[in-house]
Amino acid sequence: MKDVFTCDVCGLHYVNVKDAEECTKWCSSHNTCNLDIATRSIEARENRKKY
Ligand SMILES: [Zn+2]
Numbered sequence: 628m629k630d631v632f633t634c635d636v637c638g639l640h641y642v643n644v645k646d647a648e649e650c651t652k653w654c655s656s657h658n659t660c661n662l663d664i665a666t667r668s669i670e671a672r673e674n675r676k677k678y
């Protein structure tokens with residue numbers, strides 16, 4: 628896998644470092660996942676490919 632960025636809080640992976648930072652910031656202050664950000668994660672993208 629090429630360079631990916633991980634949210635330290637929820638563990639989702641992002642291609643874009645900005646998305647990972649946004650996710651980490653959101654997760655650590657809200658203790659939930661922001662769906663808008665989570666849909667940009669690699670996990671969400673791969674899930675979408677299956678359907
Ligand atoms: Zn997160």
